[in-house]
Structure formats: C-alpha cells, structure tokens
Amino acid sequence: MDSNRPIGVFDSGIGGLTVANAIRELLPKENIVYFGDTAHLPYGEKSADAIRYYCIRISKFLLEHQCKMIVIACNSASSAAYDILLDFFKERSLFVSVVDPLVDLVASSDYKKVGVIATKATVSSNAYKNKLAKAAPQINVVQLATPLLVPMIEEGFHKDDISQQIITKYLSKPALKNLDALLLACTHYPLIKKHIESYYEDKVDVIDSASPVARAVQTKLKENNLLNIVGVGEQRFFVSDYTKSFDETTRIFYNENVSLEEVSIW
Numbered sequence: 001m002d003s004n005r006p007i008g009v010f011d012s013g014i015g016g017l018t019v020a021n022a023i024r025e026l027l028p029k030e031n032i033v034y035f036g037d038t039a040h041l042p043y044g045e046k047s048a049d050a051i052r053y054y055c056i057r058i059s060k061f062l063l064e065h066q067c068k069m070i071v072i073a074c075n076s077a078s079s080a081a082y083d084i085l086l087d088f089f090k091e092r093s094l095f096v097s098v099v100d101p102l103v104d105l106v107a108s109s110d111y112k113k114v115g116v117i118a119t120k121a122t123v124s125s126n127a128y129k130n131k132l133a134k135a136a137p138q139i140n141v142v143q144l145a146t147p148l149l150v151p152m153i154e155e156g157f158h159k160d161d162i163s164q165q166i167i168t169k170y171l172s173k174p175a176l177k178n179l180d181a182l183l184l185a186c187t188h189y190p191l192i193k194k195h196i197e198s199y200y201e202d203k204v205d206v207i208d209s210a211s212p213v214a215r216a217v218q219t220k221l222k223e224n225n226l227l228n229i230v231g232v233g234e235q236r237f238f239v240s241d242y243t244k245s246f247d248e249t250t251r252i253f254y255n256e257n258v259s260l261e262e263v264s265i266w
Contacts, residue, residue, distance in 0.1 A: 001068045001226060002068070003068070003221075003225070003226045003227060003228045003229070004031070004228055004230070004231075005031070005066045005067060005068040005226075006030070006031035006032055006033045006065060006066065006067050006068070006236075007023060007027075007030050007031065007032050007033070007067060007068065007069045007070075007071060007217065008032075008033050008034075008035070008059075008062030008063075008065065008067030008069065008070040008071065008093075009023065009032060009033070009034045009035070009070075009071045009073050010034070010035040010036070010037065010055075010058045010059075010062065010070070010071075010072065010073060010074070010077075011035075011036055011037070011073045011074040011077070011187060012036070012037050012038075012040060012041040012042055012043035012044075012054075012074050012076065012077065013036050013037065013038050013041035013042065013150075013154065013246075014036045014038070014154070014239075014246060014249055014250050014253050015073075015074070015150065015153070015154075015186065015187040015188035015253060016034070016036065016073030016074055016187045017034065017036075017237075017250060017253035017254045017258070018073075018187050018188070018190045018191070018208070018210045018253050019071060019073035019098065019187055019209065019210050019213050019214070020032055020034050020071075020073065020235070020254070021210070021253070021254050021255055022210035022211055022213065022214035023071070023213075023214045023217055024233065024235065025214070026211075026214040026215065026217075026218055027214070027217065027218055027221075027227070027228075027233070028232065028233055029227075029228045029229060029230065029231060029232065029233050030221075030227075030228050030233045031228065031233050031234050031235070032233060032234075032235045032236070033062060033065045033067060033235075033236050033238070034235065034236070034237045034238065035058050035061060035062060035238045035239070035240075036237070036238070036239045036240070036246075036260075037054055037058060037239075037240050038239045038240055038241040038242070038243075038246055039239075039240035039241035039266070040054055040240070041154075042076075042119065042150050042151070043074060043076035043077055043080075043119070043121060044076050044118075044119025044120050044121045044122065044147060044150060044186075045119075045120060045121070045147070046076070046121065048080040048121070048125070051076060051077055051080040051081055051121065052080055052081045052084050054077075055072070055077050055080075055081035055084075055085055056081070056084070056085065056088060057265055057266065058265070059085055059088070059089055059093075060265075061238075061263075061265045062093075063089065063092055063093060065236075067093055068093060068094065068221075068226050069093060069094040069095070069096065069217065069220065069221065069226070070085070070089075070093050070094070070095050070096075071095075071096045071098075071213065071217060072085070072095065072096070072097045072098060073098055073187050073213070074098065074187060075098055075099060075118055075119065075122040075127075075185045075186050075187065075209075076118075076119050076121035076122050076125075076186075078097035078098050078099045078127070079099060079121065079122050079125035079127035080121060080125060082095065082097040082099070094220055094221075094224060094226070096213060096216050096217055096220060098187060098209045098213050099127050099128065099131065099185075099209075100131070100216070101209060101212035101213045101215065101216040102128075102183055102185070102207065102209045102212050102213075103128065103131045103132055103135055104135070104212075104216075105207065105212050106132060106136065106139065106181065106183065106207070107132065107135035107136040107139075109136075109180075109181070111139055111180040111181050111205075112138070112139065112140060112180055113139070113140045113141075113142070113178060113179050113180050114132070114139050114140070114141050114142075114179065114180060114181045114182070114183060115141075115142050115143070115144065115175070115176045115179045115181070115182040115183065116128045116129070116141060116142070116143045116144070116182075116183045116185050117143075117144050117145075117146045117149075117170065117176075117182065117183070117184060117185060117186070117189070118143070118144075118145065118146065118185035118186050119145065119146075119147060119150065119186055120145045120147055122145075122185055122186070123143045123144070123145040124145075126143075128141060128143070128183065128185060129141045129143060142175045142176065142179075143175075144170060144173055144175055144176060146170045146186075148166050148170075149166065149167070149170070149186070149188065149189065149192065150186065150188050152166060153188045153189075153191050153192065153252075154188070154249055156249065156252070163192065163195065164195060167192060167195050167196060167199065168199060171196065171199050171200075179200075179204050180204065180205065181204060181205040181206070181207055182196065182200070182204055182205070182206050182207070183207055183208075184196070184206065184207065184208040184209070185209070187208075187209065187210070189208060190208040190210055191252060191253070193206055193208055235258075236261065237250070237258050237259065237260050237261065238260070238261050238262070238263045239260050239261070239262055239263075240262070240263065240264065240265060240266070241262065242260055242261075242262035246260060247260050
C-alpha cells in the first residue's frame with residue numbers, strides 16, 4: 001500500500017473525534033478520513049448484530065476512500081465488530097480498535113482493582129473484563145454502564161451542575177469504590193475526565209483511550225512501513241446525518257473548526 005493513503009477513523013457519532021485529534025497531534029503528516037454515523041447514534045443502545053452491520057458498511061465506505069488503516073474509534077463498535085471486520089477486510093486494510101491499546105496499557109501496570117465505565121453495549125460485551133482476565137488475571141475488573149453520559153456530553157451539558165450531579169451519581173456506586181484506576185471506555189468521556197479526576201481527588205488514575213490508540217496507530221504503521229513522512233496531513237469529515245448541532249458540537253471534540261460533509265451510505 002501507498003503510505004500516503006489516509007487513515008480512516010469512525011465512530012457512532014462525533015465522540016471519535018477525540019481519537020482523530022490525538023492521531024493528528026502525534027502524526028501530523030497523516031491524512032485522515034473521519035466518518036461519524038450520526039444517523040444511528042448512539043451505538044451503545046443498539047444490538048450487537050446492528051452494530052456489526054453498520055461497521056461493515058462504514059468500513060466499505062472508508063475502503064472506497066483508499067484507507068490504509070481503519071481505526072474503530074468507538075468502544076461499542078470495537079467490542080461488537082472488531083473480529084468480524086478483520087475477517088472481512090484484513091487483506092485490504094490494517095485495523096486498530098480502541099479496546100486493545102487500553103487493555104495493553106493496564107495489563108502492564110501494577111493495579112489491583114480497575115473500574116470500567118462505558119455504554120451498555122460495551123459493558124454487556126465484557127470486552128474489557130475478558131481481555132484483562134486473560135492478559136492480567138491478577139487485576140480485579142469491575143464495570144458500570146453509564147448511558148446518560150454520552151447524550152449529556154453531545155448536548156453540551158458537560159460543564160455545568162447537571163453534569164456534575166450525573167457523574168457523581170454514577171461514580172458513587174459501590175462497585176467503583178477503592179479503585180486504583182478507572183478506564184473511560186467511551187471516546188466521549190475524555191471531555192469529562194477532569195470532572196472525574198476531581199471526584200476522586202486525583203487519587204485514582206483516570207485513563208482514556210485517545211493517546212494509547214494514537215500510539216498503537218503509530219506502532220502498527222511503522223511495523224508495516226506505512227508511516228507518511230512527507231507533506232502536511234489533510235482531513236475530511238463525513239457524517240451520515242447532518243444537523244447544525246452536530247456541526248457546533250464538533251468544536252468540543254476537535255481542536256479546530258471542522259467542516260462536516262453529509263453522505264448517505266445506506
């Protein structure tokens with residue numbers, strides 16, 4: 001493959017822009033094609049079969065744009081569809097999930113108890129629990145579905161008293177007591193990371209997937225001699241359903257203005 005080909009990044013909406021932004025900052029020469037499936041968000045409330053169908057179609061779209069790598073910047077999608085996407089497309093593109101880089105990071109630590117907060121779909125899949133049980137069986141992993149956080153963030157309510165009350169309500173659950181680390185297993189959650197760190201008074205390591213995933217992308221591209229080393233990277237951003245609110249919310253997730261292009265792939 002040509003190293004100048006873009007990296008495809010997709011999510012159920014625009015939360016995956018946190019991952020795209022981390023990739024851009026680490027690898028500024030890389031071209032990026034982003035797809036947000038805003039017509040079907042949130043994936044966290046969908047069945048595994050529905051998520052797999054969406055992911056296959058989105059991957060085909062990104063492959064039509066000649067992507068050398070596809071980053072599944074959604075924990076629900078990574079949990080439900082990563083293996084099937086490899087089965088379908090591993091000869092045509094490299095794939096990176098948001099789950100494995102975070103699991104690898106935690107498995108190399110000396111944590112004793114780790115919490116995971118995520119959507120219902122991610123928690124139901126037990127992706128983190130099962131992978132950490134295999135990679136680091138000494139770690140006690142506890143999970144909590146936090147379904148209100150994604151719509152709260154997407155609606156812009158992540159900087160007021162309402163958000164603090166919802167975050168406190170979730171984090172005060174008995175399962176999340178006495179943690180060494182808390183994994184933010186949704187690409188929306190970096191936007192409330194400071195709130196969560198404040199709740200734990202900086203005594204718990206709060207870890208999101210953006211930077212670990214960007215480093216995993218860099219490593220895999222190096223291993224396959226596909227790092228782009230010339231020019232300045234360009235980005236294109238597609239959504240399956242455009243609204244003005246999505247356009248406005250992208251500024252929360254990405255560090256510059258983004259122009260969204262609506263495209264129907266269904």
